[in-house]
Amino acid sequence: KxxxxxxxxxxxxxxxxxxxxxRKTTTSWMKLCNGYLVMADRYDAEHKREHGDCLFIDASGNVNVLTGALRRATSRLxxxxxxxxxxxxxxxxxxxxxxxxxxxxxxxxxxxxxxxxxxxxx
Structure with a gap:
């Protein structure tokens, strides 16, 4: 295409x-929109894929589990x-x-x- x-x-x-x-397994975070985005990544060597799970902690300290494509990302390397x-x-x-x-x-x-x-x- x-x-x-x-x-x-x-x-x-x-x-x-x-x-x-x-990246084998990492956890990282970044400040975003008055809160923090937390990302946990892992690597699947057999399929050459990185998988990531995300959640958002807002300014009040509430943990917001993201849904759908926002929650889980995968990419082939x-x-x-x-x-x-x-x-x-x-x-x-x-x-x-x-x-x-x-x-x-x-x-x-x-x-x-x-x-x-x-x-x-x-």
């Missing part, structure tokens, strides 16, 4: 988690070779891979633990 949305010569930029360095194969199957040409969030972008380092930024072209 993405390939159909791109004009000929159009570029695609994907920022994905690095499947070679998943892909390696760079898997991404290249998917791009090829979608008739997109792989151009380059970077890592991190720096500008200008940093060349992909195999040991980098956070993300992979993939650039492709139609």
């Amino acid at each position: 993405i390939a159909r949305a791109l004009r000929p010569g159009g570029k695609l930029l994907l920022d994905i988690r690095n499947a070679r360095a998943p 892909y390696t760079l070779p898997e991404m290249k194969a998917m791009l090829r199957d979608a008739r997109l040409r792989y151009l380059h891979a970077y890592c991190g969030f720096q500008v200008p972008p940093k060349e992909l380092i195999p040991s980098y633990r956070r993300n992979i930024v993939v650039v492709a072209q139609k």
Whole structure:
């Protein structure tokens, strides 16, 4: 579907988690809307999936269990070779891979633990 949305010569930029360095099990939180969002993540190595559960603690200290898609998130992690194969199957040409969030972008380092930024072209 993405390939159909791109004009000929159009570029695609994907920022994905690095499947070679998943978060095993973590709990984190962030301040949000006068309360706190608490997230517990775990990694399913067999299926290369990260699963996360969320709840919200409001300013009064009430714990609000979120429902549906807000409560539970899951995402499949892909390696760079898997991404290249998917791009090829979608008739997109792989151009380059970077890592991190720096500008200008940093060349992909195999040991980098956070993300992979993939650039492709139609």
